[in-house]
Amino acid sequence: MEQKIHPKIKEYQEKQEESKVEVPKANLVTLKIKKYNPNKDSSSSYQNYQVPVEKWTTVLDALLDVKQNLDHSIGVRYSCRQAACGSCGMKINGKPKLACFTKISELDSTEITLEPMDNFPITRDLVVDFSRLFANHKKIMPYIMNNESEISNGTKEFLQDPKHVEEYIQFAGCIKCGLCNSACPTMAMDSSFVGPQALAQAYRYVADNRDKGKDNRLKVIDESHGIWRCHFAGSCSQVCPKGVDPAMGIQLLRGYLLGFRD
Amino acid sequence: MRESIVMKIHYGTALGAVALVAIHILMRLTVDFHESLTYDAVVANYQMLGYALLLELILILISVHGFNGLRVILLELRQGSGYEKGVTYGCIAGMVVLIAYGTRTIIMTNMGMI
Ligand code: SF4
Ligand code: FES
Numbered sequence: 001m002e003q004k005i006h007p008k009i010k011e012y013q014e015k016q017e018e019s020k021v022e023v024p025k026a027n028l029v030t031l032k033i034k035k036y037n038p039n040k041d042s043s044s045s046y047q048n049y050q051v052p053v054e055k056w057t058t059v060l061d062a063l064l065d066v067k068q069n070l071d072h073s074i075g076v077r078y079s080c081r082q083a084a085c086g087s088c089g090m091k092i093n094g095k096p097k098l099a100c101f102t103k104i105s106e107l108d109s110t111e112i113t114l115e116p117m118d119n120f121p122i123t124r125d126l127v128v129d130f131s132r133l134f135a136n137h138k139k140i141m142p143y144i145m146n147n148e149s150e151i152s153n154g155t156k157e158f159l160q161d162p163k164h165v166e167e168y169i170q171f172a173g174c175i176k177c178g179l180c181n182s183a184c185p186t187m188a189m190d191s192s193f194v195g196p197q198a199l200a201q202a203y204r205y206v207a208d209n210r211d212k213g214k215d216n217r218l219k220v221i222d223e224s225h226g227i228w229r230c231h232f233a234g235s236c237s238q239v240c241p242k243g244v245d246p247a248m249g250i251q252l253l254r255g256y257l258l259g260f261r262d
Numbered sequence: 263m264r265e266s267i268v269m270k271i272h273y274g275t276a277l278g279a280v281a282l283v284a285i286h287i288l289m290r291l292t293v294d295f296h297e298s299l300t301y302d303a304v305v306a307n308y309q310m311l312g313y314a315l316l317l318e319l320i321l322i323l324i325s326v327h328g329f330n331g332l333r334v335i336l337l338e339l340r341q342g343s344g345y346e347k348g349v350t351y352g353c354i355a356g357m358v359v360l361i362a363y364g365t366r367t368i369i370m371t372n373m374g375m376i
Contacts, residue, residue: 193338228269
């Protein structure tokens with residue numbers, strides 16, 4: 001395929017020819033994007049695109065720039081552009097990150113490799129299929145289970161003191177981006193493993209003192225491809241963009257199953 | 263059986279095996295290494311009731327722990343209900359055979375068959 005030149009770079013080049021001014025090289029980066037359409041392609045390939053960037057340009061900004069000016073066909077998923085929706089996870093220079101939450105300037109490199117996240121089936125290019133993540137998330141019943149209702153007449157809201165909130169609040173920050181599942185070595189081998197995202201959420205609800213569904217949830221994760229298959233590699237916690245520590249949540253959950261916590 | 267019970271057994275057998283193997287090694291240190299492994303010394307150990315019991319316990323703990331570890335590795339390697347059933351029953355069978363074979367050696371020694 002013939003390499004298209006970004007209109008801004010063309011403009012720089014023309015200006016440079018006219019005024020003989022050197023174009024600052026540091027402002028140009030090459031995005032090396034892995035392209036693969038499972039419905040069409042027999043194998044994946046990499047395409048390079050050169051784009052101008054600023055100090056504040058995020059990987060997602062650069063990608064959308066490529067889509068707008070160089071190649072409309074690139075498959076990328078995004079929505080909020082502010083690390084809130086969890087849509088834009090991908091491997092950026094080999095590590096799972098959110099494209100909207102990663103600035104080009106912090107990568108310290110003029111060539112940036114973008115690949116779909118590992119441990120997920122590829123839908124197209126950088127877009128992966130989240131069916132398994134959502135199914136496992138649903139399986140752990142991610143809601144407060146309590147027969148008394150906050151909304152029925154005569155009952156009050158479930159009050160919590162700060163100490164109880166502390167128990168689970170960091171886990172409530174999960175945006176279901178799947179980066180932790182992508183970094184998990186067990187997920188890479190075991191296609192039935194429930195995964196760090198769902199396990200961290202199981203802990204979030206089990207540790208919530210308003211919830212009465214602990215036994216049901218523990219039953220779900222206490223099976224041959226459940227919590228015990230975590231090897232405590234800790235990579236899930238390293239990559240989480242929201243400061244959730246799934247590895248710790250998993251160890252705390254094990255405490256319930258081993259009888260150290262109740 | 264619930265996986266948490268299996269894993270409690272797994273951790274328990276590991277701790278038990280470490281403690282008993284430590285006693286076993288300490289007892290081996292009371293005699294010279296080459297003496298410890300002579301035919302007569304080994305047979306004498308099997309014939310000492312307390313020591314034979316210790317060896318039998320180590321055999322059970324290590325077999326249970328080892329075969330469960332193997333089961334876990336194999337379950338992570340491949341998935342599928344037929345395969346997983348095969349792995350589980352295969353590992354239980356392997357464990358039973360190993361324990362039976364080791365126990366047989368101790369019994370035969372004590373009955374003077376070796
Ligand atoms: S725990 Fe973190 S990395 Fe995992 S899905 Fe939630 S926000 Fe993403
Ligand atoms: S676009 Fe929503 S998290 Fe990146």
